Amino acid sequence: MSARRTAPRVFLVAGTRPECLKLASLATALRRRSDCSTVVVNSGQHPAMVAQTFAHLGQSCDIELPACNAPTLSAALRSLRSQIRGAACAGAASILVAQGDTSTAYATALAARDLDLPLAHVEAGLRTDHPLRPFPEEYFRRCISRLATLHLAPTHAAATNLRGEGVASESIHLVGNTVVDLLREQVENGFGATLAFLPDTPRIITLTLHRRENYGRGLDVVCTAILDLLARETDIGVVCPVHPNPVVGARIRRHLASHPRIRLTEPLAYRPFIALLARSTLVVTDSGGIQEEAPYLGVPVLVVRENTERPESVAVGTTTLVPVQHDRIIDEIERRLASARPRPLPFAVESPYGNGRSGERCAERIAALFPMRIEAQREAALAG
Numbered sequence: 001m002s003a004r005r006t007a008p009r010v011f012l013v014a015g016t017r018p019e020c021l022k023l024a025s026l027a028t029a030l031r032r033r034s035d036c037s038t039v040v041v042n043s044g045q046h047p048a049m050v051a052q053t054f055a056h057l058g059q060s061c062d063i064e065l066p067a068c069n070a071p072t073l074s075a076a077l078r079s080l081r082s083q084i085r086g087a088a089c090a091g092a093a094s095i096l097v098a099q100g101d102t103s104t105a106y107a108t109a110l111a112a113r114d115l116d117l118p119l120a121h122v123e124a125g126l127r128t129d130h131p132l133r134p135f136p137e138e139y140f141r142r143c144i145s146r147l148a149t150l151h152l153a154p155t156h157a158a159a160t161n162l163r164g165e166g167v168a169s170e171s172i173h174l175v176g177n178t179v180v181d182l183l184r185e186q187v188e189n190g191f192g193a194t195l196a197f198l199p200d201t202p203r204i205i206t207l208t209l210h211r212r213e214n215y216g217r218g219l220d221v222v223c224t225a226i227l228d229l230l231a232r233e234t235d236i237g238v239v240c241p242v243h244p245n246p247v248v249g250a251r252i253r254r255h256l257a258s259h260p261r262i263r264l265t266e267p268l269a270y271r272p273f274i275a276l277l278a279r280s281t282l283v284v285t286d287s288g289g290i291q292e293e294a295p296y297l298g299v300p301v302l303v304v305r306e307n308t309e310r311p312e313s314v315a316v317g318t319t320t321l322v323p324v325q326h327d328r329i330i331d332e333i334e335r336r337l338a339s340a341r342p343r344p345l346p347f348a349v350e351s352p353y354g355n356g357r358s359g360e361r362c363a364e365r366i367a368a369l370f371p372m373r374i375e376a377q378r379e380a381a382l383a384g
Contacts, residue, residue: 008094008370009037013084014061015045015068015104018179018289020053021270022099022123025181025359027059035367036094041087043080043104044068049244049267056269057182063087073103073136080107085114095366098144099123099178101137109147118149120366122178125151125158126288126309133307134213137288141309150369152362154178154292155312155352175361176354177292184347184356186274187296193275197263199237203281203337209252210243211286214304218286218324219248222304223255225329226284230261232330233337237261239276241268282336284329291319292353298344300336304329312352318342 012027014020023040030038042050044065054060065083070076084107088096093115098108099122112119121144128138142165145151151167153159154177162172198204207226209219230236240256242249242264256262268276274293277283283290283301291313294301301319313319322332345351 007035007037009039009092010095010097010366011039011041011088011091011093012097012099013041013043013104013108014050014054014099015043015080016102017046017049017053017267019099019102019104020050020057021182021289022178023097024054024057024059025178026097026122026362027359029359029363030366033363033367036370039063039091039093041065041084043107044083045076045080045102045104046244053270056271063091076103077107077110080104081110081114084108085111088112088115088117093117095120095149095369097122097366098148101126101141101144103136103140106136106140106144109144113147118369119144119147120150120152120362120369121145121148122152122362123154123158124148125153125155125160125162125172127158127161128307128309130307134211134305136212138309150365152365154354154358157311173361173365175365176349176356176358178358178362179289179292180296180347180353180356181359182270183274183293183296186271187347191271191275191278193272195272195276195279197265198239198276198279199261199263201235201237201261203233203236204276204279205236205238205333206276206280206283206285207238207240208243208283208285208287208290209240209304210245210248211305214286214324215247216251218304219251220255221324221326222284222286222329223252225326225333226262227255227259228326229330229333230259233334236281236337237263239263239265239280241265241273243267282333284333294318295342295345295352296347298342300339300342302329302332302336316342316345316352 039062041063042061047067068079095118096112097120098105151172152175291310295318347356
């Protein structure tokens with residue numbers, strides 16, 4: 001029997017677009033190795049988007065789980081947990097890998113516990129100053145940290161958060177953020193994407209909204225502020241890739257679809273989206289990942305949230321937090337538009353999110369776990 005078939009089987013589980021982007025370089029790095037076998041699992045949370053995102057990156061899923069159409073968050077977690085557990089059991093998984101703070105990530109952590117398998121958590125240790133904001137992401141990542149075997153921290157602050165919560169230092173590894181791997185590749189190869197949907201205006205604001213905490217009134221406030229800003233500033237256009245969640249999409253379209261300087265698009269593939277960010281004068285968002293990419297592009301970001309789990313972007317001057325209040329949003333947009341553009345961060349180890357080689361570091365740490373685990377099991381057997 002070949003070494004490949006007897007090698008430990010690493011299951012990478014993705015259910016959303018950001019998970020695909022942040023697991024892509026890790027999947028590539030693991031597949032180059034001869035000491036493990038890699039299986040990429042589409043959890044069924046957003047199955048079409050996961051398949052499409054990996055395809056845009058030249059990758060594919062090895063296992064496609066049924067779409068999870070549960071009506072509530074708790075029901076979705078139960079369904080995802082059961083499906084991931086079943087796939088891991090049937091596929092003889094040796095380790096599960098979860099990324100970030102999604103329902104899929106938490107369900108993967110629970111499935112690993114159910115099966116007594118080690119769990120590697122990519123992007124471990126992100127924290128806000130409130131245990132339930134944003135919900136459910138902050139709750140999920142804190143729970144995942146209590147279940148993980150291997151904590152792959154993207155920043156010094158994340159590693160410090162984990163140590164402060166009592167996580168053993170030897171299980172925490174500073175690796176940088178894996179999304180910077182994709183970003184570095186794109187910047188070095190040139191953007192090249194044709195952005196035919198851009199409004200014909202000198203200044204462009206990119207708008208992305210999807211966080212559960214902004215459902216309903218929050219979306220109304222942000223969209224109304226954008227419309228009132230455009231009434232004041234006639235040389236600004238807006239591009240808004242609309243999230244596939246119908247609760248979000250319907251509300252955004254109702255507010256913004258008829259304005260002549262606003263372009264609503266379907267979710268963009270990674271390369272055209274990064275090209276859009278690079279072209280933007282400002283980004284207004286409630287997203288997390290954009291806060292990591294924008295510093296390397298020198299694009300200012302206004303985050304319409306009370307707090308952030310990415311304080312590094314605030315520290316370098318790229319990100320500004322603003323509460324979801326109509327006048328505060330307009331005032332802060334105008335202040336940022338009048339300010340100098342931030343200087344892009346270099347792709348260097350010293351940069352807050354690393355140098356764009358994080359997937360390789362994660363793969364090394366995951367592969368190193370297997371000899372250690374085998375030795376620990378041997379010692380436990382001898383002691384028993």
